[in-house]
Amino acid sequence: GDSVTQMEGPVTLSEEAFLTINCTYTATGYPSLFWYVQYPGEGLQLLLKATKADDKGSNKGFEATYRKETTSFHLEKGSVQVSDSAVYFCALSDRSGNQFYFGTGTSLTVIP
Amino acid sequence: NAGVTQTPKFRVLKTGQSMTLLCAQDMNHEYMYWYRQDPGMGLRLIHYSVGEGTTAKGEVPDGYNVSRLKKQNFLLGLESAAPSQTSVYFCASSQPGLGLYNEQFFGPGTRLTVL
Numbered sequence: 362g363d364s365v366t367q368m369e370g371p372v373t374l375s376e377e378a379f380l381t382i383n384c385t386y387t388a389t390g391y392p393s394l395f396w397y398v399q400y401p402g403e404g405l406q407l408l409l410k411a412t413k414a415d416d417k418g419s420n421k422g423f424e425a426t427y428r429k430e431t432t433s434f435h436l437e438k439g440s441v442q443v444s445d446s447a448v449y450f451c452a453l454s455d456r457s458g459n460q461f462y463f464g465t466g467t468s469l470t471v472i473p
Numbered sequence: 474n475a476g477v478t479q480t481p482k483f484r485v486l487k488t489g490q491s492m493t494l495l496c497a498q499d500m501n502h503e504y505m506y507w508y509r510q511d512p513g514m515g516l517r518l519i520h521y522s523v524g525e526g527t528t529a530k531g532e533v534p535d536g537y538n539v540s541r542l543k544k545q546n547f548l549l550g551l552e553s554a555a556p557s558q559t560s561v562y563f564c565a566s567s568q569p570g571l572g573l574y575n576e577q578f579f580g581p582g583t584r585l586t587v588l
Contacts, residue, residue, distance in 0.1 A: 397579075403582075404563055404579035405563070405577075406579070450515065461506070461565075465513060465515035
């Protein structure tokens with residue numbers, strides 16, 4: 362079945378450091394891929410998305426590219442801020458849209 | 474627009490008690506979902522609905538029931554709560570589109586503790 366595997370955390374970085382959170386997926390067909398962010402005490406919010414191979418999603422300085430050949434959707438940011446401290450979830454949706462599959466989440470803490 | 478709302482925000486139950494969690498959305502979305510979030514497990518789908526009057530089982534449906542009598546509401550019921558159901562519960566909704574991604578919109582969550 363479809364699934365998502367993402368990098369285990371927690372991750373601790375200093376402000377302005379480079380961030381990469383790895384995500385790989387297993388799916389039949391051509392899924393849509395997402396990164397969601399969850400701030401403390403809140404629900405998940407969509408961070409960025411990509412719907413087909415080679416698409417690059419971007420938002421708030423974060424980027425991820427849909428790589429079909431490596432079945433990956435790694436999240437990157439060039440310079441993290443303290444306000445980026447949160448839990449990040451990689452997810453996929455099959456084309457039917459009936460179900461989403463989430464990774465286990467990666468906790469990021471950015472220290473000043 | 475309020476988006477997706479959940480009630481209650483917190484609840485403590487004793488083993489064997491029952492309760493219903495309410496999810497409401499004002500975006501006229503067809504699809505609604507219930508997830509539970511546990512440490513180290515990410516989000517796991519409990520039940521979902523692809524339209525008013527329909528429900529389907531997700532990954533971890535045992536011990537839960539759901540109903541979607543109105544398009545905007547999706548209820549999650551625990552008939553006899555167990556400590557293993559201590560978790561944070563999230564509701565989400567989405568609107569399918571032809572050939573488009575289906576972004577899910579999440580509620581703020583309900584923290585449930587079963588003693």
